[in-house]
Amino acid sequence: xxxxxxxxxxxxxxxxRAWLNIIVLSIVYVMIIFMVGMxxxxxxxxxxxxxxxxxxxxxxxxxxxxxxxxxxxxDFHQSYADVKSSMKPDLTCPILLxxxxxxxxxxxxxxxxxxxxxxxxxxxxxxxxxxxESDFIPAMIGRKMAKTANLALGDIIxxxxxxxxxxxxxxxxxxxxxxxxxxxxxxxxxxWIPLDRLQFLLGLENEASYITVSKDFDQExxxxxxxxxxxxxxxxxxxxxxxxxxxxxxxxxMLSLAALAIFDTQMLAIFRRKKxxxxxxxxxxxxxxxxxxxxxxxxxxxxLGIAVGLIYGIPILYFTSKxxxxxxxxxxxxxxxxxxxxxxxxxxxxxxxxxLMVAAIIMVVSYLPARSISKLNPAQILKGK
Amino acid sequence: MSKSLINIEGLIKRFPMxxxxxxxxxxxxxxxxxxxxxxxxxPSGSGKTTILNIVGSLDxxxxxxxxxxxxxxxxxxxxxxxxxxxxxxxxxxxxxNLLPVYTVYxxxxxxxxxxxxxxxxxxxMIMDALEWVDLIDKRDLRPSTLSGGESQRxxxxxxxxxxxxxxxxxxxTANLDSKNxxxxxxxxxxxxxxxxxxxxxxxxxxxxxxxxxxxxxxxDGKIAKDELIK
Numbered sequence: 001x002x003x004x005x006x007x008x009x010x011x012x013x014x015x016x017r018a019w020l021n022i023i024v025l026s027i028v029y030v031m032i033i034f035m036v037g038m039x040x041x042x043x044x045x046x047x048x049x050x051x052x053x054x055x056x057x058x059x060x061x062x063x064x065x066x067x068x069x070x071x072x073x074x075d076f077h078q079s080y081a082d083v084k085s086s087m088k089p090d091l092t093c094p095i096l097l098x099x100x101x102x103x104x105x106x107x108x109x110x111x112x113x114x115x116x117x118x119x120x121x122x123x124x125x126x127x128x129x130x131x132x133e134s135d136f137i138p139a140m141i142g143r144k145m146a147k148t149a150n151l152a153l154g155d156i157i158x159x160x161x162x163x164x165x166x167x168x169x170x171x172x173x174x175x176x177x178x179x180x181x182x183x184x185x186x187x188x189x190x191x192w193i194p195l196d197r198l199q200f201l202l203g204l205e206n207e208a209s210y211i212t213v214s215k216d217f218d219q220e221x222x223x224x225x226x227x228x229x230x231x232x233x234x235x236x237x238x239x240x241x242x243x244x245x246x247x248x249x250x251x252x253x254m255l256s257l258a259a260l261a262i263f264d265t266q267m268l269a270i271f272r273r274k275k276x277x278x279x280x281x282x283x284x285x286x287x288x289x290x291x292x293x294x295x296x297x298x299x300x301x302x303x304l305g306i307a308v309g310l311i312y313g314i315p316i317l318y319f320t321s322k323x324x325x326x327x328x329x330x331x332x333x334x335x336x337x338x339x340x341x342x343x344x345x346x347x348x349x350x351x352x353x354x355x356l357m358v359a360a361i362i363m364v365v366s367y368l369p370a371r372s373i374s375k376l377n378p379a380q381i382l383k384g385k
Numbered sequence: 386m387s388k389s390l391i392n393i394e395g396l397i398k399r400f401p402m403x404x405x406x407x408x409x410x411x412x413x414x415x416x417x418x419x420x421x422x423x424x425x426x427x428p429s430g431s432g433k434t435t436i437l438n439i440v441g442s443l444d445x446x447x448x449x450x451x452x453x454x455x456x457x458x459x460x461x462x463x464x465x466x467x468x469x470x471x472x473x474x475x476x477x478x479x480x481x482n483l484l485p486v487y488t489v490y491x492x493x494x495x496x497x498x499x500x501x502x503x504x505x506x507x508x509x510m511i512m513d514a515l516e517w518v519d520l521i522d523k524r525d526l527r528p529s530t531l532s533g534g535e536s537q538r539x540x541x542x543x544x545x546x547x548x549x550x551x552x553x554x555x556x557x558t559a560n561l562d563s564k565n566x567x568x569x570x571x572x573x574x575x576x577x578x579x580x581x582x583x584x585x586x587x588x589x590x591x592x593x594x595x596x597x598x599x600x601x602x603x604x605d606g607k608i609a610k611d612e613l614i615k
Contacts, residue, residue, distance in 0.1 A: 002498050013486025279482040282443060283543075284471020284499045286464055379438040382478075 003289055007296035011304075014269075018301070021265050025305030025362065028258040030313035032251045033354050037317065037344035038325075039247045043240035044345055047233060052124045053183040055232045056093070057215040060224035065209055073112070074098050074162060081206040083221055091217040093120040094208035096198050102149060102191065103158040103170075109149045112190045113159060115198030115208075122214045125186065129177035130194050137197050139173040142187025146178045153178050159191065164203045171201060182340065255361055262301055263365040266294060270369045277373060278382030291370040298366020302359040317346050390550060390583055391417040391440055395449035398435050398606075409435045411606040413449070417585060419550070422577050423599035424586035431603040433587035437553045440585065441474050442466035454550060471499050475544030475582075479556035481536040483528040489515070489539050490524040496547045514546035518572060534565030541569065545576055551583045558590050566592045 011018050062078030069076075080087070080094055087094070093116065100113035118130035130138045136156060146152060155175045162168050173193060181187075199205050211221065220226070270277070277290055285293075324341040373381070398410040410432045417423060425433040438444040439451050442458050443466075451458040456469050470476075475496075483492050493514055497507045515521045518538035528536055537557060544552050554573075558566035574596060577584050586593055594600060602610040 005498075009486055009491075275480070275482060276484055279476075279478075279484065280495075281467070282441065282470060282476040282482075283496050284467050286467040288464075377444060379435075379444040382438075382443065382482075 003292045003296055007293050007300060010293070010297055011300045017265065021262055021301055022304045022308055024261055025258050025301060025358070026307075026309035026313070028254045029306055029309040029354065029358050030316070031254055032358070033313065033317065033346060033351055034320075034344065035247050035250060036244075036350055036354070037321070037346040038342060039240075039243050040347075040350070041321075041344040042342050043236070043243065045343065047236055047240065049181065049183055050185065050236055051229065051233065053181060054123065054186050054212075055229060056122045056212045057217065058213055058226060058228045059232060060211040060213065060221045060226050062209055063223070063225060065225075070099075076209040077202075077204050077207040078209075078223065079207050080211065080221070080224075082223075084206055086219075087211075089117055089119040090121045091214050093117055093122040093212040094195060095210055095212065096195060096202070096204060096208045098161060098198070098202055100191065101160040102151075103160065104149070104151060104155060107150070110189070111145075111149070113161065113198060114190055114192050115195035116192055117195045122212050125181075125192075126177060126179060127192070130192065132176040134174045134176055137171055137173040137193050138176040140177040140179060140192045141175060142179045142181070142184070142190065144184055144187045145190060146175075148188070151175055151178075157191075159193075161198075161201050163201065169201060255358065258305075258358075259361050259365045262298060262362050263369065266298065266366050267369040270294070270373060274381050278378060281378040282382060287373060290373055291367065294370030294373075295363055295367040298363050299359070301366070302362035305362070306355055306358060317344070320344050321346055389416045389418050390454055391415070391585075392452040393436075393440075393449070394451075396436075396439070396446050396451055397448035398432070398439065398444070399447045409606055410439075410446075413603075413606070413608055415601065415608065415611075417583060419583055420577065420581040421599055422574065422584045422597060423601060424588055424593060424597040425601050425603055426589055426594060426597075427603035427609075428589060432606040433589075433603055434555055435606075436603075437555055437585065437587050440551070441476060441553045442469050471496065472547070473550045475547070475549040475552040477537070477540050477544050477552060477554035477557045479559045481528070481533075481540045481560075483536055483539055483543075485528055488525050488527055489520060489531070492528065492539055493542045493546050496543060500547060510546050511542075514542040517545065517576060518542045532565075533560050534562070534568060537561060537565070537569055538572070541572060541576075545580075545582070548580060549582065551585065553585050553587075555587045556590065557586065558588070558593055563592065566590070570596045 062076055064072075065076045066072075077096060096115040098113050100111050102109040102111050116125075116127050116130070118127045120127055126140070129140050132138050137159075139157070139159075141149070141151060151157065153175055157173050157175065158170050159173050160168060160170045173191070179187065195208070199207060211224065280290060281287070321344050324343040326341050393413055393415040396410050396413040396415075397408065399406040399408050401407075413432070413436065415436075425436055427433055435444070439446055439458055440453055442453065442456075442461055446459050453469065454473055456465070458466070461469065484495070487495070490511060493511045494507055497510060502510065512521065515524055518541055520535065520538055520542065523531065523535060528539065531539065537560075540557075552573075558569060561569065570593060573584055576582055586597065588594065598614055600610070600612050600614055601608055
C-alpha cells in the first residue's frame, strides 16, 4: 500500500516528463490497436468478398486445370454433358476460359475471356447484365479492367479467339456492364461473356474449365476434381497471415520504442534520484521495496497511457470502424482484393490483449533499472555514486 | 560509563580502487553509550562517514566486528539491516536529503509509514516532531520552498520522529550559516537531553565541536584521540 502511494506521488511529482511519456505510450497503444484492426478489417473483408464473389463454396476443376499455367490455358476444358441435366443456376456455375486479344480504337490488349451462365446465382456477380439485348455479344468487365484497357460502358470491342481446331475468329462484343466491386481476381485482365456464346465460338459445347458450386450443392461431379475453400483461399489466408506477422513486427517496434522511452526515463530517474533512493534506504526501506516502487511507477505509466489512449482512441476507433477509411485509387494499385474503403475491425479481445501486452512490457522495463539498484551498496547510493 | 549501544572492535574497511584497495578504516576500536553527544572529527578522508555508514548498517566491515544495539552489522541481511535502520537509527545528512515531491509533513511521515503506524499515531508524532523544530506552519510546503536552515530542521524532525536510540549526523551544519547552525545544534542538544537519544556526528565544523561532549579524532582511518569534554 505504501509503495503504491509513494509511486503515485513520484509520478505526479515528475510533472511534464511523466505526461510526455504517458502521451507517447498512449499513442503507441492506440496505434497498435488501430494497425491490427486495419489488417483484420482488410483481410476479413477480402476473404469474405473473394469467397462470395469468386469461390462460393468451392470449385470442381477439369483434370488439367491449372490457374497458374497461362501458356496452356486454351486446353483447360472438359465436358460436363453427363451432369448437365442436374445442374441448376443456383447450385452450379460452369465457367469456360480462353485467352483472347481485345481490339478497340486501334489498340490491342491481351486478356482472359471467360464464359459464364448469365442466370447463375452461385457467385455474387451481376451476370444477369449479360442478358442485356445487344447487336453484339454482351460483355462485362470490371472497374480495373475498364481503367487499364481504357474501356467504358457501351464500347464495342473486337475479341479474337481460337477455337478447338486452332482456327482464329474475331467477334464484336459490347460492354454492357462495368462491375464496381473490389475483387480483382474476377476483374483484372478479364472479359466476361455468356457461357453458351463462348462455347459456340470455341466449338466446345457443354464444356467448362471449372464449375463453381454453392453451399447447397453436396454432390461429386464424376471426372472433375473438387477444390474446397481451404485450398482456394490458401493464398489469401497466407497473405493475411504474412501481413499480420508484418503488423506484429511493426507493433513490436513501436512498443519497443515506447518501452525504450519509459526505460530511459526510469534509468535516468534512477541516476537522478540515487540520493533519494539512498535516503529511502537509510530510512529503512528495503531494496525490494525500492524495486517495487519503480515497478509500480511503471505500472502507473502503463495505466495512465492506456487510460489516456482510450479517452481519445475510442472515438477515433469507433468513427473509423463505422465510416471506414477511403484509400481511393491507391487501393486498386495494391493488387489485392481490397476495397477502396477499409473498415477496421476492433474487437474486445484485440483491445484487451493490446492492453495486457502494453502493461506487461512497461512493467518489465520499469523493473529492470530498479533491479540494478538492489545490487548497489546503500552507502554508495547515498553518495550518488 | 552509560550502557554501551555501539561496540566496535578491530574495524577495518577497505574499498576497491581500480586494481588496488583503499583502506578507509584501519583497526578502529570504539564504544559509544546511551545518551552520548559525541563527534567523529578529522580531515576529509579520515574515515568519519565510513564509520557512520557502518554503524548505520548502510555498509559492512571488511574485518572486525561492529555491534549496534545487539546486532552484529557484518552478519545482518539486507532486510534485517533495513529493519534496524527503520526502528532504531535516524540519519541527518549534510545536504538534507529531503524528498522533493513530498511536503514537509510527508517527508517527516515517511519513517512512520515504513514502521506501519496508524494515521492518528502518525499525525500526533509528526506534529510533536514539527513542534520540536518549530516548523508546524510550514507543514504543507515542499522542500524547494524552504531555506537551508528550515530544510535541515525538517531533516532533524524526520530523523527524530520515530524516537530512535541513535541519530547519525553527517556534517549537518556544513551547508548552514552560523545562526542556523546554532539553532540546529541547540535543538539537538535539547532533544538529546529530553529523550536521551545518542547523537554521533561526523564533522570538521568548529561550531559543532563546541557542542560535543565527546570528541573522537580520526586520522588516516585510525582513532588518534578520544576525549571527553566537560
